[in-house]
Amino acid sequence: MKRRFLYVLASVLFLFFASGSLIAQSKEQIEKFKEERKAYFTEQLELSDSEAKAFWPLYDDFQNRKMKLVEDERNTWSYAHKNAENLSDMEILETLNKGYSLKEKQLELEREYYQEKFLDALPAKKVLKLGKVEWDFRRHLLRKLREEGRSNRGQGGSGKHPEGRESPSFEPSPLWF
Numbered sequence: 001m002k003r004r005f006l007y008v009l010a011s012v013l014f015l016f017f018a019s020g021s022l023i024a025q026s027k028e029q030i031e032k033f034k035e036e037r038k039a040y041f042t043e044q045l046e047l048s049d050s051e052a053k054a055f056w057p058l059y060d061d062f063q064n065r066k067m068k069l070v071e072d073e074r075n076t077w078s079y080a081h082k083n084a085e086n087l088s089d090m091e092i093l094e095t096l097n098k099g100y101s102l103k104e105k106q107l108e109l110e111r112e113y114y115q116e117k118f119l120d121a122l123p124a125k126k127v128l129k130l131g132k133v134e135w136d137f138r139r140h141l142l143r144k145l146r147e148e149g150r151s152n153r154g155q156g157g158s159g160k161h162p163e164g165r166e167s168p169s170f171e172p173s174p175l176w177f
Contacts, residue, residue: 037137038056040140041059041130041137045126045129045133046126047126051122054121055121058113058118059118062113062117065109069102073099076095076099076102077095077099079095080092080099114127118130
């Protein structure tokens, strides 16, 4: 059960970051996230100064384009589900095609960057490692949130709901919502 919760939470956080929801956060929080990501990736990929200088503009462009596609896909599915009762079969088919087309564009974007552009900035071994570093960074953020949640409960609360149940081990910080 706990593992499933963490999996769902990781998926939600990934979609959250990938969907452009950070737009609602303060510029300071966004910059803090980007700085932490940059430091983590630079350390884990062991980027030299010249590699970092070539890589980061590419990666930022990749993330911005990917977030846009993910947001468009999410909006497409959201619209379809909210209006399912009022859509004709033709409109539903068009929506399905649009949603899957956006997913294909995401894959094409990843292929373009991982098989071409990132290879112009980094050695192949570091490009291969990049996907794992992205995943590990998400896990790092989850761990950090859990630790913050534990420390927040220890500072002012019993860690229990009024009904006597234990609180979940995850308490989000303002950065996430």
